[in-house]
Amino acid sequence: MSATPVPSAGITPTNPDSGSIAGGQLTPAFSPLYQQIKGLILNSLRLGEWKPGEAIPSEMELAARFRVSQGTVRKAIDELAAENLLVRRQGKGTFVATHAEQHVQFRFLKLVPDSGTPGSEGPAQRDIVECRRARASADVARALALRTGDPVLQVRRVLSFAGSPTILEDIWLPAAPFKGLTAERLANYQGPMYALFETEFNVRMVRAEEKIRAEPATDGREMLLKVEHGAPLLSVERIAYTYKDVPMELRRGYYRTDTHHYHNTLS
Amino acid sequence: MSATPVPSAGITPTNPDSGSIAGGQLTPAFSPLYQQIKGLILNSLRLGEWKPGEAIPSEMELAARFRVSQGTVRKAIDELAAENLLVRRQGKGTFVATHAEQHVQFRFLKLVPDSGTPGSEGPAQRDIVECRRARASADVARALALRTGDPVLQVRRVLSFAGSPTILEDIWLPAAPFKGLTAERLANYQGPMYALFETEFNVRMVRAEEKIRAEPATDGREMLLKVEHGAPLLSVERIAYTYKDVPMELRRGYYRTDTHHYHNTLS
DNA sequence: CAGTGGTCTAGACCACTGG
DNA sequence: CAGTGGTCTAGACCACTGC
Numbered sequence: 148m149s150a151t152p153v154p155s156a157g158i159t160p161t162n163p164d165s166g167s168i169a170g171g172q173l174t175p176a177f178s179p180l181y182q183q184i185k186g187l188i189l190n191s192l193r194l195g196e197w198k199p200g201e202a203i204p205s206e207m208e209l210a211a212r213f214r215v216s217q218g219t220v221r222k223a224i225d226e227l228a229a230e231n232l233l234v235r236r237q238g239k240g241t242f243v244a245t246h247a248e249q250h251v252q253f254r255f256l257k258l259v260p261d262s263g264t265p266g267s268e269g270p271a272q273r274d275i276v277e278c279r280r281a282r283a284s285a286d287v288a289r290a291l292a293l294r295t296g297d298p299v300l301q302v303r304r305v306l307s308f309a310g311s312p313t314i315l316e317d318i319w320l321p322a323a324p325f326k327g328l329t330a331e332r333l334a335n336y337q338g339p340m341y342a343l344f345e346t347e348f349n350v351r352m353v354r355a356e357e358k359i360r361a362e363p364a365t366d367g368r369e370m371l372l373k374v375e376h377g378a379p380l381l382s383v384e385r386i387a388y389t390y391k392d393v394p395m396e397l398r399r400g401y402y403r404t405d406t407h408h409y410h411n412t413l414s
Numbered sequence: 415m416s417a418t419p420v421p422s423a424g425i426t427p428t429n430p431d432s433g434s435i436a437g438g439q440l441t442p443a444f445s446p447l448y449q450q451i452k453g454l455i456l457n458s459l460r461l462g463e464w465k466p467g468e469a470i471p472s473e474m475e476l477a478a479r480f481r482v483s484q485g486t487v488r489k490a491i492d493e494l495a496a497e498n499l500l501v502r503r504q505g506k507g508t509f510v511a512t513h514a515e516q517h518v519q520f521r522f523l524k525l526v527p528d529s530g531t532p533g534s535e536g537p538a539q540r541d542i543v544e545c546r547r548a549r550a551s552a553d554v555a556r557a558l559a560l561r562t563g564d565p566v567l568q569v570r571r572v573l574s575f576a577g578s579p580t581i582l583e584d585i586w587l588p589a590a591p592f593k594g595l596t597a598e599r600l601a602n603y604q605g606p607m608y609a610l611f612e613t614e615f616n617v618r619m620v621r622a623e624e625k626i627r628a629e630p631a632t633d634g635r636e637m638l639l640k641v642e643h644g645a646p647l648l649s650v651e652r653i654a655y656t657y658k659d660v661p662m663e664l665r666r667g668y669y670r671t672d673t674h675h676y677h678n679t680l681s
Numbered sequence: 682c683a684g685t686g687g688t689c690t691a692g693a694c695c696a697c698t699g700g
Numbered sequence: 701c702a703g704t705g706g707t708c709t710a711g712a713c714c715a716c717t718g719c
Contacts, residue, residue, distance in 0.1 A: 177695090177696075179695095179706075179707055179708085180707070180708070181707075181708085202685095205684075205685060205686080206685080206686070207684090207685090215708080215709090216708065216709045216710070217709090217710090218707095218708065218709065218710085219707080219708060219709080221686085221687090222707085222708090224686095229496075230681055231681050235686065235687090236685085236686080236716090236717085237685070237686045237687065237715070237716050237717080238684080238685050238686065238687095238715075238716035238717035238718080239684095239685065239686080239716080239717060239718085240684090240685060240686075240717095241685090241686075254680075255680050257678075257680070353681070354679070354680065354681045355679070355680040355681075356677070356678070356679055356680075357677070357678045357679075357680065358675040358676070358677060359626065359648065359671075359675060359676035359677075359678065360648065360671035360675050360676070361628035361629070361646035361647050361648040361649075361669075361671050362628070362646055362671075363646050377644075379628035379629055379630050379646035379647075380628050380646075381626065381627065381628040381648075382628075385680075402628075404626075404627035404628050404629075408625040408626060408627050409625070409626035409627070410623070410624070410625060410626075411524075411623070411624045411626065411678060412621070412622070412623055412624075413521075413522050413524070413621065413622040413623075413624065413652075414497055414498055414620070414621045414622075444714090444715070446687075446688055446689085446714095447688075447689070448688075448689085469704095472703075472704060472705080473704080473705070474703090474704090482689080482690090483689065483690045483691070484690090484691090485688095485689065485690065485691085486688080486689060486690080488705085488706090489688085489689090491705095502705065502706090503697095503698085503704085503705080504696070504697050504698080504704070504705045504706065505696075505697035505698035505699080505703080505704055505705065505706095506697085506698060506699085506703095506704065506705080507698095507703090507704060507705075508704090508705075682718100682719080683717105683718095683719090684716105684717085684718095684719105685715100685716080685717075685718105686714105686715085686716080686717100687713105687714075687715075687716095688712100688713080688714070688715095689711105689712085689713080689714095690710100690711090690712085690713105691709100691710095691711095692708105692709090692710095693707100693708085693709085694706105694707080694708080694709105695705105695706075695707070695708095696704100696705085696706070696707095697703105697704080697705080697706095698702105698703085698704075698705100699701100699702095699703090699704105700701085700702090
């Protein structure tokens with residue numbers, strides 16, 4: 148406990164990626180130890196060393212594995228938990244986040260009923276309208292980092308709350324990672340689509356960007372949502388990403404906002 | 415440095431508010447020291463001990479003042495920084511967040527141009543259409559935690575980007591804290607409205623909730639935004655809060671989304 | 682009861698800022 | 701150069717979970 152300022156062994160806090168080209172970052176930035184630990188944990192997550200819902204090793208174990216102190220591992224996990232990749236549970240352990248849990252059912256769905264709490268209308272009814280193979284158009288290809296004409300899966304579905312069709316979604320997925328996805332498997336699965344992606348295709352959606360506009364109901368969408376032609380709908384274009392910021396889904400949603408609204412918190 | 419497990423002096427980590435009724439929380443929860451420190455700092459912020467943009471005392475000074483270790487102060491400040499109430503600047507100090515800074519000009523405005531970066535169209539043109547005293551209707555009163563008929567200020571303004579009217583906003587403010595606010599003072603002020611609130615009325619907006627819907631342009635809003643009657647607009651209802659979760663503003667915005675979109679990140 | 686995450690301390694050193 | 705926030709360690713103890 149006296150003079151032993153030696154950081155540790157093996158890993159040193161300076162210049163983790165000297166000469167690396169990985170992130171596209173040109174700054175010769177200094178990267179603290181806990182960031183490197185965070186990267187190592189992230190790798191294990193991406194490679195599936197621990198599955199969604201499972202516990203990862205304890206902080207002490209990880210500290211031993213990486214030969215750093217518990218506090219350093221702790222800071223790495225703190226950030227991963229803040230990004231919703233991990234979930235800490237005191238007395239139990241740290242778990243890989245999943246979309247298949249009750250209290251995070253609607254983690255990526257910001258549409259809530261005007262009165263009542265999210266989910267108070269009972270479970271959403273999910274109807275698959277269509278599921279087919281297609282070729283990526285120019286925009287779809289750009290959004291999914293593919294090339295025009297690459298094979299994609301296209302899904303159209305309607306979500307209904309309390310019996311009323313409320314959301315129409317057109318979804319594009321790169322064909323390769325989702326090989327074997329059919330309308331049946333989608334229709335038979337109870338629960339969030341992203342939970343199915345986790346269990347069946349080992350694809351975990353981690354982050355998403357949404358562009359929101361007001362648009363008139365056209366092109367047959369008025370039929371599926373049972374609104375008048377030209378009625379205003381909330382258009383929500385989402386690109387969802389997996390761990391390494393790889394886009395894995397393009398989704399164009401059309402929300403009725405006469406009984407629901409999109410809720411957002413600014414801080 | 416040997417056996418001195420005594421936590422500190424004065425403040426103890428257990429039962430900060432035993433018997434308190436404040437938060438509506440019935441749990442006799444244990445509150446860690448750093449949370450109490452956070453509360454003390456929050457009080458100083460609310461009372462204006464340090465003004466927006468100013469530096470707060472260094473971590474060492476605060477640790478001495480509260481008689482805790484630097485690490486404990488650090489954790490408190492970490493959370494306040496994560497909530498955007500404070501801003502850390504390495505080598506310089508920790509500063510009270512403000513809406514008057516270049517890089518946070520649009521902290522609460524999520525509407526961005528379809529192409530280009532936020533602000534790339536140059537500064538927004540702000541035109542005050544109206545600013546008058548009124549009485550709170552039932553909804554306005556509920557949103558602002560007032561009683562129906564209480565005096566409020568009502569402001570209507572149009573924001574234009576690149577010369578095109580893009581946002582129409584109706585704003586309601588409780589009259590008392592904003593006594594002396596006039597159309598002239600609003601019109602003459604360059605910069606975000608929330609920055610004016612900080613400097614002139616000592617009101618700092620800290621958090622906001624938005625409800626977003628798609629609505630047709632009616633009631634003359636089509637004139638001010640120069641769109642056709644019935645054209646879809648993004649309706650953004652915002653309630654903005656100051657430090658103690660006190661609502662201080664109700665704002666109903668109508669956004670044109672033909673050249674811009676509301677951008678949101680999910681994680 | 683052992684094991685987990687959560688809190689707190691004390692001290693050392695590093696990176697960044699500005700005079 | 702001194703002062704700030706940022707990193708890292710080591711060790712103690714606390715709160716929570718489940719056997």
